[in-house]
Amino acid sequence: MEEERHKKDGVEQNKTLARERALVILQVRSGVITAKEGAKLLGISRKTYYEWEEKLLKAMALALENHSAGRPPAPIDPDKEALRQRIQELEKKLDLAEEDH
Numbered sequence: 001m002e003e004e005r006h007k008k009d010g011v012e013q014n015k016t017l018a019r020e021r022a023l024v025i026l027q028v029r030s031g032v033i034t035a036k037e038g039a040k041l042l043g044i045s046r047k048t049y050y051e052w053e054e055k056l057l058k059a060m061a062l063a064l065e066n067h068s069a070g071r072p073p074a075p076i077d078p079d080k081e082a083l084r085q086r087i088q089e090l091e092k093k094l095d096l097a098e099e100d101h
């Protein structure tokens with residue numbers, strides 16, 4: 001129980017940190033501060049700042065793309081799909097055999 005609470009606290013801290021980083025990057029992008037100032041606020045090099053900026057912009061663009069509603073389809077497991085097909089074949093054979101009797 002204690003361990004779960006610590007994990008949740010860690011997740012929340014990561015979310016907060018990510019939001020703070022995003023805010024700094026958006027301030028740079030909007031011209032409120034310079035990239036050099038943003039990097040300093042984040043405690044990183046300008047090179048790392050630009051890498052983070054690129055990641056943020058890509059993630060924002062991806063998040064804003066149109067997606068179909070609902071849960072994404074589950075990936076198809078080739079083994080399960082082969083078994084499903086085999087079951088269908090056997091059921092057809094069984095149906096035909098039962099019709100003959």
